[in-house]
Amino acid sequence: MDAQNNDAVIVPLSEPLLERSAGVLNAAVGDAVAGGDESGSLACHVDEQWLDDLADALSEQAWLGVDLTARLPEGLLAALLNEVTILDKTDAMNRAGIGRGADLVKDRSVRRDKIAWLEGCSEPQALLFSFLEQLKAGLNQRLFLGLKRFEAHYATYQSGDFYKRHVDSFRGRASRVISLVLYLNDDWGLEDGGELQVFSSHDESRPVGLVRPESGRAVLFLSEEVPHEVLQARRTRYSVACWFRQDEVPLPL
Numbered sequence: 001m002d003a004q005n006n007d008a009v010i011v012p013l014s015e016p017l018l019e020r021s022a023g024v025l026n027a028a029v030g031d032a033v034a035g036g037d038e039s040g041s042l043a044c045h046v047d048e049q050w051l052d053d054l055a056d057a058l059s060e061q062a063w064l065g066v067d068l069t070a071r072l073p074e075g076l077l078a079a080l081l082n083e084v085t086i087l088d089k090t091d092a093m094n095r096a097g098i099g100r101g102a103d104l105v106k107d108r109s110v111r112r113d114k115i116a117w118l119e120g121c122s123e124p125q126a127l128l129f130s131f132l133e134q135l136k137a138g139l140n141q142r143l144f145l146g147l148k149r150f151e152a153h154y155a156t157y158q159s160g161d162f163y164k165r166h167v168d169s170f171r172g173r174a175s176r177v178i179s180l181v182l183y184l185n186d187d188w189g190l191e192d193g194g195e196l197q198v199f200s201s202h203d204e205s206r207p208v209g210l211v212r213p214e215s216g217r218a219v220l221f222l223s224e225e226v227p228h229e230v231l232q233a234r235r236t237r238y239s240v241a242c243w244f245r246q247d248e249v250p251l252p253l
């Protein structure tokens with residue numbers, strides 16, 4: 001499956017679930033979510049103060065770790081985990097590359113994860129997109145970045161996989177501006193490895209943070225500025241990586 005020359009941006013979820021009710025989401029999630037006020041449980045909790053704090057942290061230190069559990073609709077983390085687990089099991093995820101289009105290189109010494117792009121068509125994806133839309137608007141109001149859109153993919157790292165130190169966008173390209181990685185793993189212990197190591201934006205050899213990829217945790221950073229690395233995982237590691245971009249149409253990274 002990974003032997004094909006496949007610079008694929010795959011969209012494996014075909015069911016349009018947008019109009020489904022909270023009940024369906026809850027059913028998909030199992031019994032993790034109780035009934036009750038449906039509109040409330042699907043709401044994102046993005047308030048002005050929180051956005052102020054995010055914007056301050058990004059402009060002051062270029063990166064931050066944050067727990068999104070209480071900011072996302074109830075059950076969403078479990079629903080996303082459910083989706084990515086199914087995609088992974090059904091071989092719907094592709095070996096990730098470096099670069100894009102004709103420049104895509106699959107170098108396993110640099111990066112070993114598998115990815116599947118999100119389209120926002122399933123209910124969990126639509127809910128996540130609505131959250132990302134609110135974040136984009138809030139950050140634009142505060143940081144004047146002119147973020148036009150975002151893109152997001154699931155990523156799976158099997159035990160042994162890693163992603164060596166890199167930045168997410170070439171300087172001056174103004175394509176990817178802010179990166180957000182949301183983790184989906186329950187009970188991630190120290191022995192499971194797979195931390196995100198964040199390096200100083202002034203000195204790429206100086207580690208400044210280590211983020212355990214525990215469910216609900218997220219990291220945000222300036223895509224061009226902050227070098228980072230995924231340390232070798234010792235257990236399957238699931239996440240969603242998102243990028244807010246300044247370009248209207250896809251340009252090379």
Ligand code: OGA
Nearest residue numbers: 168181196228230239241
């Ligand atoms: C990436 C990346 C970090 C992570 O996909 O570019 O750096 O913690 N991901 O998964």
Ligand code: MN
Nearest residue numbers: 166167168228
């Ligand atoms: Mn990265």
